[in-house]
Amino acid sequence: MSQADLSVPFRQRAGSAMKDAFLQEALTIATTKFIGLRREAFGDFPEGEKLRDVAREIKEATLQHLDRYLEQLIDNVERLGGKVHFASTAAEARGVILEIARQAGARMAVKSKSMATEEIHLNEALEQAGITPVETDLGEYIIQLAHERPSHIIAPAIHKTKGQVADLFAKELRRTVAADPEVLTKIARGELREKFLQADLGITGANFAIADTGTIVLVTNEGNGRMVTSLPRVHVAVMGVEKVVPSMTDLMVFLAILAKSATGQKLSVYTTFVQGPRRAGELEGPEELHLVLLDNGRINQLAGPLREALYCLRCGACLNVCPVYRQIGGHAYGHTYPGPIGILLTAMLSGPASVKELAHASSLCGACAEACPVRIDIPRMLIELRREVDETKIAPRTERAVFKAFGRLLTRPVLYRLAARIARLLQRPFVRDGAIRSLPLFFGDWTRTRDLPAVAPRTFHERWKELAREAPP
Amino acid sequence: MTTREEFMARIRAEMGKTRGLFPATPATRPEYPREEAEAIRAQLAERWPEALERFRHEFEKVGGVFHRVPTLTEVPEVVTGIARAREARRLVSWHPSQLGADLGQALAARGLTPLPMPPGEATNPTERARLRQLAASAELGLTGVDLAIAETGTLVLRSGAGRPRSTSLLPAYHIAVFDRTALVESLAQVGVFLELWHADGATEDRGAVISFITGPSRTADIELTLTRGVHGPKEVHVIFVEREIRG
Amino acid sequence: MTAPRVALMVTCLGDVFFPEVGVSIVRLLRRLGATVEFPPGQTCCGLPLFNSGYHTEARAVAARTVALFRDADNVIVPSGSCAWMVKHEYPGLMQDPALKKDALRLAGRTYELSQFLVKVLGRRGFRATVGGRVTYHDSCHLLRGLHEAESPREILRNLEGVEFVELPGADECCGFGGSFAVRLPEVSSQILAKKLENVEATGAACLVACDAGCLMQMGGGLRRRRSRVRAVHLAELLDGGGA
Numbered sequence: 019m020s021q022a023d024l025s026v027p028f029r030q031r032a033g034s035a036m037k038d039a040f041l042q043e044a045l046t047i048a049t050t051k052f053i054g055l056r057r058e059a060f061g062d063f064p065e066g067e068k069l070r071d072v073a074r075e076i077k078e079a080t081l082q083h084l085d086r087y088l089e090q091l092i093d094n095v096e097r098l099g100g101k102v103h104f105a106s107t108a109a110e111a112r113g114v115i116l117e118i119a120r121q122a123g124a125r126m127a128v129k130s131k132s133m134a135t136e137e138i139h140l141n142e143a144l145e146q147a148g149i150t151p152v153e154t155d156l157g158e159y160i161i162q163l164a165h166e167r168p169s170h171i172i173a174p175a176i177h178k179t180k181g182q183v184a185d186l187f188a189k190e191l192r193r194t195v196a197a198d199p200e201v202l203t204k205i206a207r208g209e210l211r212e213k214f215l216q217a218d219l220g221i222t223g224a225n226f227a228i229a230d231t232g233t234i235v236l237v238t239n240e241g242n243g244r245m246v247t248s249l250p251r252v253h254v255a256v257m258g259v260e261k262v263v264p265s266m267t268d269l270m271v272f273l274a275i276l277a278k279s280a281t282g283q284k285l286s287v288y289t290t291f292v293q294g295p296r297r298a299g300e301l302e303g304p305e306e307l308h309l310v311l312l313d314n315g316r317i318n319q320l321a322g323p324l325r326e327a328l329y330c331l332r333c334g335a336c337l338n339v340c341p342v343y344r345q346i347g348g349h350a351y352g353h354t355y356p357g358p359i360g361i362l363l364t365a366m367l368s369g370p371a372s373v374k375e376l377a378h379a380s381s382l383c384g385a386c387a388e389a390c391p392v393r394i395d396i397p398r399m400l401i402e403l404r405r406e407v408d409e410t411k412i413a414p415r416t417e418r419a420v421f422k423a424f425g426r427l428l429t430r431p432v433l434y435r436l437a438a439r440i441a442r443l444l445q446r447p448f449v450r451d452g453a454i455r456s457l458p459l460f461f462g463d464w465t466r467t468r469d470l471p472a473v474a475p476r477t478f479h480e481r482w483k484e485l486a487r488e489a490p491p
Numbered sequence: 492m493t494t495r496e497e498f499m500a501r502i503r504a505e506m507g508k509t510r511g512l513f514p515a516t517p518a519t520r521p522e523y524p525r526e527e528a529e530a531i532r533a534q535l536a537e538r539w540p541e542a543l544e545r546f547r548h549e550f551e552k553v554g555g556v557f558h559r560v561p562t563l564t565e566v567p568e569v570v571t572g573i574a575r576a577r578e579a580r581r582l583v584s585w586h587p588s589q590l591g592a593d594l595g596q597a598l599a600a601r602g603l604t605p606l607p608m609p610p611g612e613a614t615n616p617t618e619r620a621r622l623r624q625l626a627a628s629a630e631l632g633l634t635g636v637d638l639a640i641a642e643t644g645t646l647v648l649r650s651g652a653g654r655p656r657s658t659s660l661l662p663a664y665h666i667a668v669f670d671r672t673a674l675v676e677s678l679a680q681v682g683v684f685l686e687l688w689h690a691d692g693a694t695e696d697r698g699a700v701i702s703f704i705t706g707p708s709r710t711a712d713i714e715l716t717l718t719r720g721v722h723g724p725k726e727v728h729v730i731f732v733e734r735e736i737r738g
Numbered sequence: 739m740t741a742p743r744v745a746l747m748v749t750c751l752g753d754v755f756f757p758e759v760g761v762s763i764v765r766l767l768r769r770l771g772a773t774v775e776f777p778p779g780q781t782c783c784g785l786p787l788f789n790s791g792y793h794t795e796a797r798a799v800a801a802r803t804v805a806l807f808r809d810a811d812n813v814i815v816p817s818g819s820c821a822w823m824v825k826h827e828y829p830g831l832m833q834d835p836a837l838k839k840d841a842l843r844l845a846g847r848t849y850e851l852s853q854f855l856v857k858v859l860g861r862r863g864f865r866a867t868v869g870g871r872v873t874y875h876d877s878c879h880l881l882r883g884l885h886e887a888e889s890p891r892e893i894l895r896n897l898e899g900v901e902f903v904e905l906p907g908a909d910e911c912c913g914f915g916g917s918f919a920v921r922l923p924e925v926s927s928q929i930l931a932k933k934l935e936n937v938e939a940t941g942a943a944c945l946v947a948c949d950a951g952c953l954m955q956m957g958g959g960l961r962r963r964r965s966r967v968r969a970v971h972l973a974e975l976l977d978g979g980g981a
Binding site for chain 3: 479
Binding site: 281 | 492493494495497498499501502503505506508509510511512513515516517518519520521549553608609611612613619622623627642643644645650651652653655656657660678679681682683685686689695697698699700701702703704705706707708709710711712713714715716718720721722723724
């Protein structure tokens with residue numbers, strides 16, 4: 019299963035994903051592993067709980083003075099010789115970047131992993147403009163060869179077998195390739211090394227940007243972030259406005275919990291602080307540095323119901339613990355960002371109608387909020403999205419009618435008890451040994467895989483009279 | 492295209508509609524970073540053996556290889572040992588002024604091929620291209636270290652004149668040399684130094700990049716199988732020198 | 739607390755599908771010396787409406803419930819999710835200031851059953867109505883909403899005649915999620931299947947939970963598999979006599 023066709027209902031996309039045997043195995047292994055690693059990392063880290071509270075507070079405090087911190091960031095980046103651009107929409111962001119690329123005469127761009135560039139669909143735009151984008155993060159490189167989108171926020175190719183990767187590499191390089199991760203890694207290293215050295219343009223995201231110093235911070239494991247920001251002549255960083263942090267001291271709080279939440283590492287292998295383009299005296303570094311600040315629906319949420327989703331560090335912890343994600347993987351969600359936070363981000367970027375189905379892709383179990391390093395209350399916002407979908411009548415009419423009728427029933431006890439009695443009557447043909455194995459119509463959605471208890475011969479209400487009279491034991 | 496003014500005006504407009512979710516302040520920054528940094532240094536002057544032990548433990552946990560020598564004089568032998576075991580010869584390093592010593596001759600005498608990096612920037616594009624090729628062709632990269640973080644086994648390297656970024660990035664084997672004065676205990680302490688390095692009046696005599704390096708380059712993107720040396724070095728070695736390098 | 743006065747909020751699922759749980763609770767509480775009232779005309783706490791985003795309708799149901807229980811000293815709820823709804827969402831849901839005040843008062847006096855037994859009555863030791871090995875599933879709202887992992891376990895560990903074993907993945911969702919179970923039945927069923935594999939692997943004869951929704955889901959799945967494991971509410975295991 020590679021791409022999600024949004025014209026296919028979500029329920030069906032989920033169904034297809036659950037029939038993909040390798041995906042199922044990969045999901046179980048990967049999510050279980052990530053959960054264990056995260057648990058271990060925080061288990062060894064007693065200060066972790068307090069730091070999560072501090073991190074959450076820093077995120078909120080930043081939003082409360084977002085204008086001040088962004089102005090500071092912009093001034094500092096410019097002082098260091100960088101240029102800052104402002105993109106209200108994805109289209110604008112693409113336009114800005116294409117113009118930078120055109121002026122630089124770029125023919126090839128190396129990219130470090132960036133969900134923000136996925137979000138704005140940058141690669142397609144670059145290709146159409148005759149510029150070759152090369153993903154250099156191994157997982158992203160793999161899915162680029164496969165013409166797919168990432169299926170997990172931090173492990174984009176988690177759904178691919180090593181055999182599938184070997185086939186992709188073999189097709190690209192026109193020779194046989196062993197299905198061994200060491201061999202495949204070595205091949206990628208060699209192929210991409212050349213690209214790093216030749217590319218005119220390097221494109222990254224930004225995990226954080228420090229207002230006080232004008233620093234762009236990249237958190238990576240492979241080294242591609244360092245290559246992309248040092249070797250090409252031009253570096254473009256694309257960043258959502260909410261990624262700004264006030265100071266280096268604040269940054270340390272996030273660094274202490276980010277990698278632990280994502281992969282269980284104390285720190286990722288590389289944390290790269292980029293402060294402007296190459297300085298006098300330096301042998302390497304870009305001559306031009308551009309920071310593209312991206313709105314694309316974020317600013318609208320400052321006073322909106324999804325404000326808290328702006329705290330997100332893009333660690334992926336919520337995906338790993340989500341019972342829904344663990345069954346269906348990332349592609350079935352059908353949008354750039356999958357998993358619990360992905361539903362909120364999709365609504366942020368594309369409006370509530372876009373999550374008409376996805377808002378219900380959750381049992382509201384709360385495991386996501388529990389795992390989130392900055393304690394984002396995802397279930398609360400999912401309920402809020404459902405409310406919006408209902409109130410703006412995006413939800414189907416029949417559904418709204420049923421729930422409203424149900425609501426009326428629950429405020430009329432006589433009707434309610436009558437309904438129970440009617441149900442007891444209607445169920446009679448279906449009851450065996452106090453349970454129901456099969457029901458028609460939409461009730462079949464339950465009974466296809468589960469028995470249903472029968473409506474009791476006497477409800478608790480009906481038993482209360484004699485229970486009230488029972489002598490205390 | 493949206494201008495800065497338009498962009499910020501939109502942000503301010505939305506901000507004005509809400510007070511936020513709860514009262515919140517950012518982290519408390521050190522008021523006197525210089526004094527705090529000096530205090531940390533003073534503490535570490537006492538506690539460095541424990542910090543070193545912790546550093547070693549964490550560094551090895553992430554796959555680093557730890558070496559220890561009494562003085563700088565012993566460093567070339569260790570480097571050669573690493574090189575020979577890997578059939579490596581070509582070595583780029585930070586300029587001696589940044590490394591704290593000129594080890595070129597000693598390394599050449601032991602059969603290695605040191606490829607010197609300049610003290611500053613390249614004089615012209617051809618020179619830059621040549622030096623880039625050298626760095627890309629080297630198997631070994633030798634650097635110093637600005638800070639070594641015990642909590643995480645991390646090396647902190649600032650780029651700059653005579654300290655090319657590529658030295659710790661392009662070669663397959665990165666070797667970093669440091670003494671006790673580089674040790675700090677925690678990320679929180681590093682934060683103080685980062686504040687200091689950017690405080691008003693701090694000299695901008697360094698390059699544009701600070702790199703935190705925590706072990707060799709790695710990925711688990713293929714079936715969650717861990718492999719090393721994706722783009723960056725596949726091995727990282729440290730040589731701890733007991734006698735202070737700049738004594 | 740001697741001779742407490744409690745009011746039972748039996749919940750919609752409890753009333754219609756699991757009345758024997760309500761009966762067990764009434765008898766248990768009486769044996770512990772409590773007077774038990776049952777405000778008639780209760781229907782539902784409104785959680786299904788709330789979770790699906792029908793907040794106007796949920797508000798009406800909640801307001802009715804608040805009024806029904808206004809005079810109660812202690813409100814006992816056999817489902818963690820309903821107790822959570824009353825304690826966490828009712829106050830915010832009420833718009834009328836007087837109702838909001840009542841809702842806050844109610845929230846402070848509402849307890850899930852095991853919470854009440856252990857934290858309010860201080861009772862942990864009970865005789866069991868059955869013997870053998872039992873295991874326990876943490877329902878999501880009880881665990882993460884009410885932060886109650888320990889109260890049910892304290893009771894189960896101290897249960898005479900019963901061997902308690904931990905369920906691997908006890909804190910993982912069973913897949914019920916209210917309307918989720920029928921909106922996305924395939925996903926819900928796959929989540930359930932994994933849960934039940936863990937349950938059967940414990941070798942327990944009884945799977946205990948403190949939420950009617952979870953019990954419907956897991957019990958329904960166990961019955962469909964013709965499993966020897968029975969899904970029961972904690973209250974059904976407790977005989978009021980003993981320690």
